[in-house]
Amino acid sequence: MDLEYARTIAVEAAESAGALLLEGTRGALGVRAKGDAGDVVTDLDLASEKLLLERILTAFPSHSVIAEESGLVGEAGGQWTWLVDPLDGTNNVAIGLPTYVVGVALLRDGLPVLGVVHDPVSSQTWSAVRGRGAVCSSGVRLTPSYAPSPHGPLLAWTQGYDVTRADPGVRALKSALELRARRVLQLWAPLLAWAMLARGDIDGFVGYRAGVVDLPAGALLAQEAGIEIRALDGGPFEERIGGPAEVRSFVAGHPRAIPELLALLR
Structure with missing residues (x-):
């Protein structure tokens, strides 16, 4: 398997999907509810996903794909599986906020070996192949520096769609971060x-x-740029996809920032 060729296909597909999204957000959106948690899906999600599936499966017809809207395409349990997020930030797009990206990953036996993130608004693409570093569109390697602030860290937060407001874990974590970050x-x-x-x-x-x-x-992408990812208790982060949702909880940052970040969560 030529991962550089796979990267080329993934980047071209993500950028083509991004062009479709950028043009589509200038017009009327077909928005409808998705599930019971208040999430939404748009016609753009579906159009972008269709494009990505066609590009990937044309290049790699024996691979399987797990897509945000379509679910599993192909057989489960194969060696090579693609993950496709055709519009990460759908809720932003639905309210007119231009904050969204396209994401594509390739797994080998459940382990991510290729990742691509494309931002249509800024026309930037970032990609990484396991063991080969992370680069931006111009080919420059991503190497974030460590610059601690006396006022505390600037953080981002995410949670899964199945997490409810009543979840005691999420309430405790968000409260600690709001107070200390x-x-x-x-x-x-x-x-x-x-x-x-x-x-x-x-x-x-x-x-x-x-x-x-x-x-x-x-x-x-972050790991190949030099970012360290840990489980919330400070233990190893499970990189392979599979298992319960709890293993997809994490804290990530520059290796020198990890002790401070873990301390915020205690």
Whole structure:
């Protein structure tokens, strides 16, 4: 498997989907409810996903894909599985907020080996191949620096769609972060938060029972840029996709910032 070729296909597909989204957000949106948790889906989600599926499966017809709206396409349990988030930030788009990205990841036996995040608004794309670093559109490697603030860290937060307001874990975590961090961003587009962390725009990222589809691409991008990811108790982060939602809770930041970030959560 040529991962550089796979990266080329993924980047081209994500950027084509991004162009479709950018044009589509200039017109009327078909928005409807999705599930019982207040989430929504738009016609743009579906159009972007269709494009991504066609591009990926044309290049790799024997692979399977797990897409945000379509679910599993192909056989489960294969060696190579793509994860597709055609519009990460749908709720933002639905209210006219231009904060959204496209995400694509490739897993080998459940382990992320390729991640691509494309921002149509800024025309920027970030990608990473396991063991080869993370780069932006121009080919420059992402290497975030460590610059602690006396006022506390600037963090991003995400949680899974199945997390309710009554969940005691999420309430305790968000309360601790609001009290101790300088700012806590809730972007409704976690892949964008991962890109910001990989670039060094924010100091840390905390997730609680994060979604399966929009986690691997961003997490690999950040790790390959030099970001460290831990479980909320400070233990190892489970990189392979699978298992209960609890293993998709994390704290991420520059390795020198991790002790401070973990202390915020205690």
